[in-house]
Amino acid sequence: MTRRVAGIVAEYNPFHSGHAYHLAEARRVTDAAAVVVVLSSHFVQRGEPACLDPQTRTAMALEGGADLVVELPVPFCCHNAGVFAGAAIDILAATGVVTDVVFGMEDREAPIETIASILLDEPAPFKEALARNLRTGLSFVESRSRAIDALLPGAGGVLSRPNNSLAVAYVRQIFKARYPLEARPICRLGPGYHDRTRGRIMSATALREALKEGDRSALNEAMPEYAFGRISASLASDRCLADDETLWRTMRILFLREGSTRLASMAEMSEGIERAFVREARSGRTWRQFVDSLTSKRYPRGRIQRQAIHCLLGLDQETNRALQRSGPLFSRVLGANGTGRDLLREMGDRATIPFVSRGSEIPEGAAQTIERLRHVAGEIWEGLLPVAAQRDPFEPPLMI
Structure with missing residues (x-):
């Protein structure tokens, strides 16, 4: 039997009990020998700076059950769902060791493969409906949702939920690139993505709101003990972006x-x-x-x-388009445990892009543009802290 390695795309902004459940379920449903996480850099998909630096979020991931954490470079992590998901799946496939991609959904039984196929093939009725909707002034996301709903009733409702939409984007990229990856949806725990209800299981939105308000008791209830300890230490040392x-x-x-x-x-x-x-x-x-x-x-x-x-x-526009054409040309290793280090050794022979720990390992050309943006993002993030530029944003990988 082929050894399974589960892949997860995450932001951990910040890490909470639902994320710990996701990591445990990923290992369980795939019977995985290891779990690899692709983690957003200093800025996240929704268009904001992450509340904690990548090193702290990496530590939370490793303590929560991940074995290897690699970075989704900043030009791709702060982007629309298609670019974000596509680059993350590219990285998981490029490891050469990941066999399954495990992601949470609001509607686990939704026909995401059918929806992904329509979005990939864009049959004529879909393209015509999409163009009509765009002409009315609707956003691309809403226009696409209405167009696909006309072909597959209910599909628009599926796409209207954030985690479902990302799930479809993951599957679409797997289909598009013909990656030998198995998509494994699991049911998302707790309230909806934008729900602000506080309790043991909270949405990341509610958790960030509690963080902004200084509600430590809500954070303590919704986060595993190790994650709460990390965020408490970050708050104490002014290394948390709790407000805007x-x-x-x-x-x-x-x-x-x-x-x-x-x-x-x-x-x-x-x-x-x-x-x-x-x-x-x-x-x-x-x-x-x-x-x-x-x-x-x-x-x-x-x-x-x-x-x-x-x-x-x-x-800028030109750089953005060029990087979307090239995709992620490398990924930074953010952290690993013993199992993760074994994976890295195996990836040395099987990976199709470099997984680097030092800047000297990054290829010449467009990869250097990605690295330059990473440095810009890290230095800006440090500058936004209450006490700016406290430490080097580019520490070596966390090895535990």
């Missing part, structure tokens, strides 16, 4: 200094939205107020936030 006040001040200065002409060259900017960025930067008093003022049917909150982060990182 500094982010907003930084963004506002950036938008006003650059102006609409220069912002127009940044990744995903289109249709004159850059002028609205400058206009609202003049009047906005908070980050939330700024994002709320720009959110619409055409431009959902996540897209606005990601566009803003691209501006902050200096990720």
Whole structure:
């Protein structure tokens, strides 16, 4: 029987009891000998800085049951679901050892393979409906949802739930690249992604809200003891981004200094939205107020936030498109235990991209652009802390 190695795509922003359940279930349902996690870098998919640095989130993952943690480079982790999921699956496949991809869903029995096939093949009726919907001013995500619902009733509802949507994106990439990976959905535990109910099992949204409010008891209840210890230490040493006040001040200065002409060259900017960025930067008093003022049917909150982060990182349209064509050309090793180190040795012969621990191991060319953005992201993240630039954001991998 082939040895199974489970792969997980995660942000752990921050790590909570639902994540610990996911790691345990991934090992159980696949009978895996090891678990590999692809972890977002300093900025996350929804278009915000992570609340904790990658090293701390890596430690939580290893303590929670992961054996090897590798990085999803910043140009891909702070992006739409298709780019985010596609790059993460590329990395898991590139290890040469991962056999199964395990992901949570709100609707475990949803026909995600059928939905993924339609999105990949784009039959004529789907493309026509998509174009019609876009002409009405709807966002791409909503237009796509309505178009696929016309072909497969109920599919739009499936895609409207965040974890379902990511699940479809994972499967679509597996189909597109014809990877020998088995998709293993598991039922997501607890309240919905945006639910703010507090308790033993909380959404990451509710957990971040409790963090911002300083509700330590809620954090303690919803996080495993080791994770709560890590976040408590980060809070005590001012190494936690619990609010967005500094982010907003930084963004506002950036938008006003650059102006609409220069912002127009940044990744995903289109249709004159850059002028609205400058206009609202003049009047906005908070980050939330700024994002709320720009959110619409055409431009959902996540897209606005990601566009803003691209501006902050200096990720321009040309570079963004080139990196999407190339995909992740390498991945940083963030941490491993003994089993993970054995995997790394095996990957030395089987991996199709470099999995590096030092900058000197990174290939020349476009990979250096990815590394440059990683350095920019790390230094900006450190600068947003209450006490800025406390330590080197590029520590060696955590080996336990």
